[in-house]
Amino acid sequence: MNITIKTIAQRAGVSTASVSKALNGYPDIGKGTRERILKISDQLGYTPNALARYLARQKGHAIGLLIPDISTPIYPEIFKGIDSEARRLGFSLLLCDTNGKKDFERSYVRTLMENRARGIIIAPVDNEIDHILNVTRGRIPLIFIGGKVNDSMDNYVSNDNVMGSRLAVEHLVSLGHRHIRMICDNYRTKTKRDRVAGFKAAMESNGLEADASISDGLHPEGMEYGFHETLRLIDTDSMPTAICASSDMVALGVMKAAALRGLRIPEDFSLIGYDDIQFASLPTVNLTTVAQPKFEIGILAVRLLIRAIEEGNSATRHRKIIEPTLVIRNTCTSPNTERHFPPAQGGSP
Amino acid sequence: MNITIKTIAQRAGVSTASVSKALNGYPDIGKGTRERILKISDQLGYTPNALARYLARQKGHAIGLLIPDISTPIYPEIFKGIDSEARRLGFSLLLCDTNGKKDFERSYVRTLMENRARGIIIAPVDNEIDHILNVTRGRIPLIFIGGKVNDSMDNYVSNDNVMGSRLAVEHLVSLGHRHIRMICDNYRTKTKRDRVAGFKAAMESNGLEADASISDGLHPEGMEYGFHETLRLIDTDSMPTAICASSDMVALGVMKAAALRGLRIPEDFSLIGYDDIQFASLPTVNLTTVAQPKFEIGILAVRLLIRAIEEGNSATRHRKIIEPTLVIRNTCTSPNTERHFPPAQGGSP
DNA sequence: GTGAAAGCGCTAACAG
DNA sequence: CTGTTAGCGCTTTCAC
Numbered sequence: 257m258n259i260t261i262k263t264i265a266q267r268a269g270v271s272t273a274s275v276s277k278a279l280n281g282y283p284d285i286g287k288g289t290r291e292r293i294l295k296i297s298d299q300l301g302y303t304p305n306a307l308a309r310y311l312a313r314q315k316g317h318a319i320g321l322l323i324p325d326i327s328t329p330i331y332p333e334i335f336k337g338i339d340s341e342a343r344r345l346g347f348s349l350l351l352c353d354t355n356g357k358k359d360f361e362r363s364y365v366r367t368l369m370e371n372r373a374r375g376i377i378i379a380p381v382d383n384e385i386d387h388i389l390n391v392t393r394g395r396i397p398l399i400f401i402g403g404k405v406n407d408s409m410d411n412y413v414s415n416d417n418v419m420g421s422r423l424a425v426e427h428l429v430s431l432g433h434r435h436i437r438m439i440c441d442n443y444r445t446k447t448k449r450d451r452v453a454g455f456k457a458a459m460e461s462n463g464l465e466a467d468a469s470i471s472d473g474l475h476p477e478g479m480e481y482g483f484h485e486t487l488r489l490i491d492t493d494s495m496p497t498a499i500c501a502s503s504d505m506v507a508l509g510v511m512k513a514a515a516l517r518g519l520r521i522p523e524d525f526s527l528i529g530y531d532d533i534q535f536a537s538l539p540t541v542n543l544t545t546v547a548q549p550k551f552e553i554g555i556l557a558v559r560l561l562i563r564a565i566e567e568g569n570s571a572t573r574h575r576k577i578i579e580p581t582l583v584i585r586n587t588c589t590s591p592n593t594e595r596h597f598p599p600a601q602g603g604s605p
Numbered sequence: 606m607n608i609t610i611k612t613i614a615q616r617a618g619v620s621t622a623s624v625s626k627a628l629n630g631y632p633d634i635g636k637g638t639r640e641r642i643l644k645i646s647d648q649l650g651y652t653p654n655a656l657a658r659y660l661a662r663q664k665g666h667a668i669g670l671l672i673p674d675i676s677t678p679i680y681p682e683i684f685k686g687i688d689s690e691a692r693r694l695g696f697s698l699l700l701c702d703t704n705g706k707k708d709f710e711r712s713y714v715r716t717l718m719e720n721r722a723r724g725i726i727i728a729p730v731d732n733e734i735d736h737i738l739n740v741t742r743g744r745i746p747l748i749f750i751g752g753k754v755n756d757s758m759d760n761y762v763s764n765d766n767v768m769g770s771r772l773a774v775e776h777l778v779s780l781g782h783r784h785i786r787m788i789c790d791n792y793r794t795k796t797k798r799d800r801v802a803g804f805k806a807a808m809e810s811n812g813l814e815a816d817a818s819i820s821d822g823l824h825p826e827g828m829e830y831g832f833h834e835t836l837r838l839i840d841t842d843s844m845p846t847a848i849c850a851s852s853d854m855v856a857l858g859v860m861k862a863a864a865l866r867g868l869r870i871p872e873d874f875s876l877i878g879y880d881d882i883q884f885a886s887l888p889t890v891n892l893t894t895v896a897q898p899k900f901e902i903g904i905l906a907v908r909l910l911i912r913a914i915e916e917g918n919s920a921t922r923h924r925k926i927i928e929p930t931l932v933i934r935n936t937c938t939s940p941n942t943e944r945h946f947p948p949a950q951g952g953s954p
Numbered sequence: 955g956t957g958a959a960a961g962c963g964c965t966a967a968c969a970g
Numbered sequence: 971c972t973g974t975t976a977g978c979g980c981t982t983t984c985a986c
Contacts, residue, residue, distance in 0.1 A: 260963055271973045276965060286971055301742060306719040307656045307665070308963035311978045316656070327681035327883070336676055339702055348716070351700045353688055367697070370655040393650060479888075512888035534676070539828075539861035540889045609979055620957040625981060635955055657979035660962045 259300050267296045279304065310372065318348050319561060320368035320376035324356045324402075329504070329533030330550055331379065334401065337554020338377060345562055347374070354381055362387045369395070375561045380404045383445060397564035399557050399574065406446035411564065411574040413556045417447055420546040420580035421454030424500050424528045427544075427582055429462050432590045433498040433526060437467040437489070439510065440502035441481035444473060451502050451530060467496060482509025490517045497525055497591035504529035504536050507543055507587075526588040530580075542586040549578060608649050616645045628653065659721065668696050668910060669717035669725040673705045673751075678853070678882030679899055680728065683750065686903020687726060694911060696723070703730055711736045718745070724910045729753045732794060746913035748906050748923065755795035760913065760923040762905045766796055769895040769929035770803030773849050773877045776893070776931055778811050781939045782847040782875060786816040786838070788859065789851035790830035793822060800851050800879060816845060831858025839866045846940035847875035853882045856892055856936075871938040881932050891935040898927060 261275040268275065270289060277285045278293040310316050321338055323331050335351065342349045350373060352364035358381060365388050368376055378388065379402030392398060400412040421438075428436050438455045442448050452468060459466035469485045471477065482501055489495050490513065501507035507529035514521055521527050529536060532547030560574040610624040617624065619638060626634045627642040659665050670687055672680050684700065691698045699722060701713035707730060714737050717725055727737065728751030741747060749761040770787075777785050787804045791797050801817060808815035818834045820826065831850055838844050839862065850856035856878035863870055870876050878885060881896030909923040 258963085262963075272964075273966080273974080274972060277972090280965085284971060289972080303715075303718050305660075305721065305963050306716075307660050307721060308978090309965075311654075311656050311660055311980090312963075312965040314965095314978060326675065327685055329883075332676035332681060336674075336702065349700075351698075353685065366652075367655075369652050372654065372656060508888060515888065534678075535884065535887060538884060538887070538890065539857060539864065541887065607979085611979075621980075622957055622959095622982080623955085626956090629981085633955065638955080654979050657962090658981075660964090661979075661981040663962060663981095 259302050260305070261302075264293060264297050264300060264302060267300070268293050316372040316374055317346060318350055318368075318371060318373045319558075319565075320350045320352060320364070320373040322352050322354050322361060322364055322376060322378040322380070324354050324379060324381045326351070326353050329535060330531055330548070333534075333550035334379070334554045334557075337551035338558050339554070341555040341558040345558065347558075347562070356381045358382060358387055362391060365391050375399070375565045377401060377557045377561055383408070385409065394569065397561060397574075399561045399564070401553060401557050403447045404445055411560060413553055413560060413576040413578065414447070415548045415553065415580045416577050417450035417580075418454035418457065420530060420548075421451045421500065422458040423580065423582045424530070424546050425455060425458035425462065427584070428498045428500070428526060428528065428588065429464070431498075431526065431588060433496075434464055435467075435496040435591075436464065436498045436500060437469060437496040438500040438502065439469045439482055439485050439506055441471050441477040441506050442473060442502075443470050448502055455500055478503065478505035479509035479512070482506035483513045484509075486510045486513035487517070490514075490519065495519075495525060498588070499525060499527050501527065501529045504531045504533045504543060504545055507545070508535065508541070511541070511543075521587050522589040523592065526591070528588055532583050536583075537585070544585045544588045545583050546580050547583045548580050552578060607654075608651050609654070610651075613642060613646050613649065613651060616649070617642050665721040665723055666696050667699055667717075667720060667722045668907070668914075669699045669701060669713070669722040671701050671703050671710060671713055671725060671727040671729070673703050673728060673730045675700070675702050678884060679880055679897070682883075682899035683728070683903045683906075686900035687907050688903070690904040690907040694907065696907075696911070705730045707731060707736055711740060714740050724748070724914045726750060726906045726910055732757070734758065743918065746910060746923075748910045748913070750902060750906050752796045753794055760909060762902055762909060762925040762927065763796070764897045764902065764929045765926050766799035766929075767803035767806065769879060769897075770800045770849065771807040772929065772931045773879070773895050774804060774807035774811065776933070777847045777849070777875060777877065777937065778813070780847075780875065780937060782845075783813055784816075784845040784940075785813065785847045785849060786818060786845040787849040787851065788818045788831055788834050788855055790820050790826040790855050791822060791851075792819050797851055804849055827852065827854040828858035828861070831855035832862045833858075835859045835862035836866070839863075839868065844868075844874060847877070847937070850876065850878045853878035853880045853885050853892060853894055856894070857884065857890070860890070860892075870936050872941065875937040875940070877937055885932075886934070893934045893937045894932050895929050896932045897929050901927060 261272045265272045265275045274285060274289060275293050278290040319342055339349050354360040354364060375397040377399045383404050383406055400409040405412045405414045440448055440452050456466040471481050475481055499510055501510055507527055510527055529543045529545035532545045535541055536543040536545050556576050560576060564574050610621045614621045614624045623634060623638060624642050627639040668691055688698050703709040703713060724746040726748045729749060732753050732755055749758040754761045754763045789797055789801050805815040820830050824830055848859055850859055856876055859876055878892045878894035881894045884890055885892040885894050905925050909925060913923050
């Protein structure tokens with residue numbers, strides 16, 4: 257038999273109500289009885305039943321978090337931000353790894369509803385989120401984050417991708433680069449479109465021509481795209497003096513291609529990424545990049561969500577766009593006007 | 606007002622018992638009524654209250670997972686294994702990031718108990734786990750995983766660290782190395798001790814002298830240790846032809862030191878890691894290493910846990926030790942007998 | 955087949 | 971201060 261407040265009540269010769277009060281630190285209870293109850297309670301090793309409590313209180317304290325894949329760089333850090341802020345504010349977090357599948361998203365959202373989550377923070381796997389809205393039906397607030405965020409979503413927090421690209425360009429320009437190319441692995445999300453737009457705008461405002469390799473969407477994304485596109489640029493003798501990758505993963509692909517062709521970074525060309533994933537800071541990578549404040553994004557998402565929860569059903573939009581920052585490491589330098597391809601000394605075999 | 610089975614019952618002109626039966630697919634209910642109930646149920650957009658259900662059933666379906674830091678390589682992959690297997694078996698997972706703190710561990714375990722988790726998988730932050738056992742008091746089963754596992758823990762799953770080191774040594778020896786050194790960043794866990802023991806045993810059985818740099822525990826671990834120790838070896842002119850790092854993170858530190866001193870890997874010396882974290886496969890890292898089957902470890906942990914849950918309170922120990930495998934990438938090659946330090950061509954500036 | 959009734963463990967008025 | 975009394979929403983015998 258489980259020990260419940262009833263057990264304690266009997267042992268203490270009081271009512272369950274008193275036990276409840278004592279355990280929850282209510283003021284209206286005699287100091288003597290309280291202490292007696294507390295003592296008995298832990299003599300018995302009593303463990304309150306949170307489920308029963310929530311049922312009675314009619315109010316859960318859990319919020320959900322949907323992420324496409326926790327093993328993808330950037331998400332663990334966002335998770336940490338969300339986790340710490342949620343716990344700090346007295347909420348508990350239910351993490352759901354959606355494996356990049358809409359089916360999973362739908363089913364997890366349902367489960368969260370059934371468990372009476374108060375709200376959900378979602379890094380959707382797709383631009384389209386009707387399958388989610390169909391199950392929440394506006395009953396609990398949703399805050400969107402991540403690379404698929406777009407303006408069709410009511411509430412979200414993201415970083416200023418236009419500004420981020422500008423930071424990258426300005427850095428390169430200040431180093432003396434004039435021939436800069438962006439390599440963007442997809443053009444189907446607002447995030448990537450903004451990065452491209454920011455790049456172009458910044459180039460133009462510097463009186464420079466904005467070259468860009470933009471995936472037609474038929475090729476694999478991320479590292480793969482960076483790799484193949486860079487190979488193409490090198491082999492076609494159309495390398496710029498600097499490359500802006502649309503993400504750190506793309507940048508990694510660029511590095512791989514450079515190594516394969518014996519080009520050194522930053523001696524032969526400069527490279528700048530976007531996101532500042534963990535990989536970027538590794539000694540063998542050392543990528544200069546535009547950093548999204550991931551931890552902070554998590555914190556803000558929680559705050560927006562909780563505000564929305566407290567407001568109840570209001571039509572207010574909750575949005576927050578935060579500023580990225582430039583993290584300078586070792587992949588950018590001034591362009592070497594004397595360089596030639598292939599360079600005198602090779603890199604990896 | 607929330608819609609509950611009572612609402613549905615009224616609308617359908619039946620009892621709540623019947624609604625419950627219909628919704629849960631019990632056989633003892635008329636086909637007609639069932640369908641009527643089901644129809645009304647989703648007309649109303651009914652969402653069952655999982656909390657109430659568990660209360661009534663007196664049986665949760667949640668299992669907990671304690672991890673020191675989800676942003677530390679290796680854990681996301683283990684998580685994925687656990688997550689997929691748990692869901693497959695009908696359990697839901699509650700992830701708790703303990704931030705490497707015992708306090709957090711204790712408090713999360715308590716929370717899990719309160720939420721009536723059926724069992725917990727724990728990657729403890731320390732060898733010592735009394736603070737955990739004190740709160741679970743044997744009421745639910747615990748399975749331990751991760752680098753702190755040791756034989757004082759009743760149930761666990763780990764990889765065979767002795768064997769892993771042997772794999773590394775055999776590989777190096779088969780390449781022709783005879784002067785191999787292990788660099789181990791701590792000697793306080795069974796995991797690391799086994800890796801060292803495996804290394805020594807394998808060296809000896811090959812008739813080789815087993816050199817090892819083992820941290821005195823006063824220095825930082827991981828990359829830091831690998832970095833400083835390698836620097837010391839180089840500067841002291843005592844570099845072996847190959848290094849076995851006690852973890853991939855240590856290996857990364859070794860690489861950093863090598864780059865700083867202008868040594869190339871594997872041209873100037875071979876390097877092999879342990880764990881096969883994501884970083885290891887990056888193009889700029891390409892580390893040959895001993896891989897722990899992380900996803901599989903997760904799966905096994907869940908199976909052991911659920912078996913333990915089903916067995917109820919039994920004194921049976923649940924342990925599983927699985928075999929690591931060698932992943933050959935590009936940091937090992939045959940020793941170059943003509944090499945000299947420093948080499949003719951430098952690496953990074 | 956169907957429903958009445960008794961909980962599951964806890965909270966929350968409301969009396970006393 | 972303390973106890974009584976109703977639930978919270980759902981499940982589960984056990985009669986009918």
